[in-house]
Amino acid sequence: MSIVAVDSARRRLRFGTMDVNCAIGKGGLCAAADKHEGDGCTPSGSWPVRGALLRRDRLMLDVLPALPWRWTRPGDGWSDGRGDPEYNRPVRLPHGYSAETLQREDEAYDVIVVLGHNDAPPVPGAGSAIFFHCWVEARPTEGCVAIAKADMLALLPMLRSDTVMVIR
Numbered sequence: 001m002s003i004v005a006v007d008s009a010r011r012r013l014r015f016g017t018m019d020v021n022c023a024i025g026k027g028g029l030c031a032a033a034d035k036h037e038g039d040g041c042t043p044s045g046s047w048p049v050r051g052a053l054l055r056r057d058r059l060m061l062d063v064l065p066a067l068p069w070r071w072t073r074p075g076d077g078w079s080d081g082r083g084d085p086e087y088n089r090p091v092r093l094p095h096g097y098s099a100e101t102l103q104r105e106d107e108a109y110d111v112i113v114v115l116g117h118n119d120a121p122p123v124p125g126a127g128s129a130i131f132f133h134c135w136v137e138a139r140p141t142e143g144c145v146a147i148a149k150a151d152m153l154a155l156l157p158m159l160r161s162d163t164v165m166v167i168r
Contacts, residue, residue, distance in 0.1 A: 026140035035127040048116040049163040063157040076102040088122035
Protein backbone atom coordinates (compact mmCIF):
# COMPACT_ATOMS: atom_id res chain seq x y z
CA MET A 1 0.00 0.00 0.00
CA SER A 2 1.19 3.52 -0.80
CA ILE A 3 0.09 6.56 1.19
CA VAL A 4 -0.62 10.10 0.06
CA ALA A 5 -0.29 12.10 3.29
CA VAL A 6 -2.12 15.40 3.71
CA ASP A 7 -1.03 17.70 6.52
CA SER A 8 -4.05 19.99 6.67
CA ALA A 9 -2.49 22.36 9.22
CA ARG A 10 0.53 23.05 7.01
CA ARG A 11 -1.41 22.66 3.72
CA ARG A 12 1.19 20.16 2.47
CA LEU A 13 0.78 16.89 0.59
CA ARG A 14 3.49 14.21 0.59
CA PHE A 15 3.74 11.16 -1.65
CA GLY A 16 7.02 9.34 -2.11
CA THR A 17 9.61 12.03 -2.75
CA MET A 18 6.99 14.65 -3.59
CA ASP A 19 6.20 17.32 -1.00
CA VAL A 20 3.90 20.01 -2.43
CA ASN A 21 1.43 22.67 -1.39
CA CYS A 22 -2.21 21.62 -1.24
CA ALA A 23 -5.59 23.16 -0.60
CA ILE A 24 -8.34 21.70 1.57
CA GLY A 25 -11.93 22.71 2.18
CA LYS A 26 -12.86 26.29 2.94
CA GLY A 27 -14.45 25.00 6.16
CA GLY A 28 -11.15 23.43 7.27
CA LEU A 29 -10.76 19.90 8.57
CA CYS A 30 -13.53 17.96 10.31
CA ALA A 31 -13.98 14.49 11.75
CA ALA A 32 -15.49 12.15 9.16
CA ALA A 33 -18.42 11.46 11.51
CA ASP A 34 -19.22 15.20 11.55
CA LYS A 35 -19.03 15.70 7.76
CA HIS A 36 -22.26 16.81 6.10
CA GLU A 37 -23.23 17.98 2.65
CA GLY A 38 -22.35 21.59 1.91
CA ASP A 39 -20.25 22.30 5.04
CA GLY A 40 -17.06 22.95 3.03
CA CYS A 41 -15.05 20.71 5.38
CA THR A 42 -12.47 18.14 4.36
CA PRO A 43 -13.03 14.90 6.29
CA SER A 44 -10.06 13.57 8.23
CA GLY A 45 -9.25 9.89 7.91
CA SER A 46 -7.84 7.31 5.52
CA TRP A 47 -9.59 7.21 2.16
CA PRO A 48 -8.81 4.63 -0.52
CA VAL A 49 -8.16 5.85 -4.05
CA ARG A 50 -10.98 4.41 -6.16
CA GLY A 51 -9.95 5.62 -9.61
CA ALA A 52 -9.48 8.66 -11.82
CA LEU A 53 -11.68 10.71 -14.13
CA LEU A 54 -9.73 12.61 -16.77
CA ARG A 55 -10.66 15.39 -19.19
CA ARG A 56 -9.47 14.28 -22.63
CA ASP A 57 -9.69 17.70 -24.33
CA ARG A 58 -7.38 19.31 -21.75
CA LEU A 59 -4.77 16.65 -21.04
CA MET A 60 -1.77 15.30 -22.90
CA LEU A 61 -0.61 12.24 -20.98
CA ASP A 62 2.69 10.55 -21.74
CA VAL A 63 1.86 7.71 -19.35
CA LEU A 64 -1.64 6.46 -18.60
CA PRO A 65 -2.64 5.97 -14.96
CA ALA A 66 -2.04 2.57 -13.35
CA LEU A 67 -5.30 2.80 -11.39
CA PRO A 68 -8.77 2.40 -12.92
CA TRP A 69 -9.66 5.49 -14.96
CA ARG A 70 -11.86 6.83 -17.74
CA TRP A 71 -12.30 9.99 -19.78
CA THR A 72 -15.08 12.33 -18.71
CA ARG A 73 -17.72 13.29 -21.25
CA PRO A 74 -20.04 16.28 -21.57
CA GLY A 75 -23.04 15.53 -19.37
CA ASP A 76 -21.07 13.64 -16.72
CA GLY A 77 -22.02 14.65 -13.22
CA TRP A 78 -21.77 13.57 -9.58
CA SER A 79 -24.85 13.51 -7.38
CA ASP A 80 -24.89 15.68 -4.29
CA GLY A 81 -28.68 15.64 -3.86
CA ARG A 82 -29.56 14.33 -0.39
CA GLY A 83 -32.77 12.66 -1.57
CA ASP A 84 -31.18 11.09 -4.64
CA PRO A 85 -30.99 7.26 -4.70
CA GLU A 86 -27.71 7.82 -6.63
CA TYR A 87 -26.26 10.11 -3.92
CA ASN A 88 -22.45 10.32 -4.06
CA ARG A 89 -22.35 8.43 -7.34
CA PRO A 90 -21.62 9.41 -10.94
CA VAL A 91 -24.73 10.43 -12.88
CA ARG A 92 -25.66 11.76 -16.32
CA LEU A 93 -26.82 15.38 -16.61
CA PRO A 94 -29.43 16.69 -16.66
CA HIS A 95 -30.34 14.78 -13.53
CA GLY A 96 -33.54 14.94 -11.48
CA TYR A 97 -31.60 15.81 -8.32
CA SER A 98 -28.79 18.20 -7.47
CA ALA A 99 -25.51 17.21 -9.11
CA GLU A 100 -22.28 18.91 -10.03
CA THR A 101 -20.83 18.83 -13.52
CA LEU A 102 -17.54 17.01 -14.01
CA GLN A 103 -16.53 19.10 -17.02
CA ARG A 104 -16.10 22.54 -15.53
CA GLU A 105 -15.03 25.79 -17.17
CA ASP A 106 -11.99 26.05 -14.87
CA GLU A 107 -9.25 23.38 -14.62
CA ALA A 108 -10.27 22.00 -11.22
CA TYR A 109 -11.73 18.78 -12.61
CA ASP A 110 -9.30 18.19 -15.49
CA VAL A 111 -7.98 15.39 -13.24
CA ILE A 112 -10.27 13.94 -10.57
CA VAL A 113 -9.05 11.20 -8.27
CA VAL A 114 -12.11 9.69 -6.61
CA LEU A 115 -11.63 8.99 -2.90
CA GLY A 116 -13.56 6.31 -1.03
CA HIS A 117 -15.30 8.68 1.39
CA ASN A 118 -18.94 7.85 2.22
CA ASP A 119 -19.29 5.34 -0.59
CA ALA A 120 -19.72 1.87 0.93
CA PRO A 121 -22.66 2.47 0.98
CA PRO A 122 -23.24 6.22 0.68
CA VAL A 123 -25.19 7.83 3.51
CA PRO A 124 -27.30 10.66 2.05
CA GLY A 125 -26.18 14.04 3.40
CA ALA A 126 -22.90 12.71 4.90
CA GLY A 127 -20.75 14.31 2.19
CA SER A 128 -20.38 13.65 -1.51
CA ALA A 129 -17.76 14.16 -4.21
CA ILE A 130 -14.77 14.21 -1.87
CA PHE A 131 -12.17 14.26 -4.61
CA PHE A 132 -8.45 14.84 -5.00
CA HIS A 133 -8.23 17.27 -7.92
CA CYS A 134 -6.40 20.21 -9.47
CA TRP A 135 -6.65 23.52 -7.70
CA VAL A 136 -7.72 26.83 -9.13
CA GLU A 137 -5.29 29.56 -8.02
CA ALA A 138 -4.57 27.70 -4.74
CA ARG A 139 -8.04 28.58 -3.44
CA PRO A 140 -9.73 26.42 -0.79
CA THR A 141 -12.09 23.73 -2.08
CA GLU A 142 -15.64 22.75 -1.15
CA GLY A 143 -14.23 19.85 0.92
CA CYS A 144 -11.77 18.16 -1.41
CA VAL A 145 -7.97 18.09 -1.48
CA ALA A 146 -6.39 19.92 -4.41
CA ILE A 147 -2.89 20.54 -5.77
CA ALA A 148 -1.41 22.40 -8.72
CA LYS A 149 -2.17 20.77 -12.07
CA ALA A 150 1.53 20.26 -12.86
CA ASP A 151 2.00 18.47 -9.53
CA MET A 152 -1.11 16.36 -10.17
CA LEU A 153 0.17 15.30 -13.60
CA ALA A 154 3.52 14.29 -12.05
CA LEU A 155 1.83 12.33 -9.25
CA LEU A 156 -0.97 10.67 -11.28
CA PRO A 157 1.14 7.92 -12.92
CA MET A 158 2.41 6.84 -9.48
CA LEU A 159 -1.04 6.20 -7.99
CA ARG A 160 -2.16 2.58 -7.77
CA SER A 161 -5.34 0.77 -6.78
CA ASP A 162 -3.86 0.19 -3.32
CA THR A 163 -3.07 3.88 -2.71
CA VAL A 164 -4.70 5.51 0.32
CA MET A 165 -4.99 9.21 1.08
CA VAL A 166 -4.50 9.94 4.78
CA ILE A 167 -5.84 13.35 5.76
CA ARG A 168 -4.83 14.74 9.16
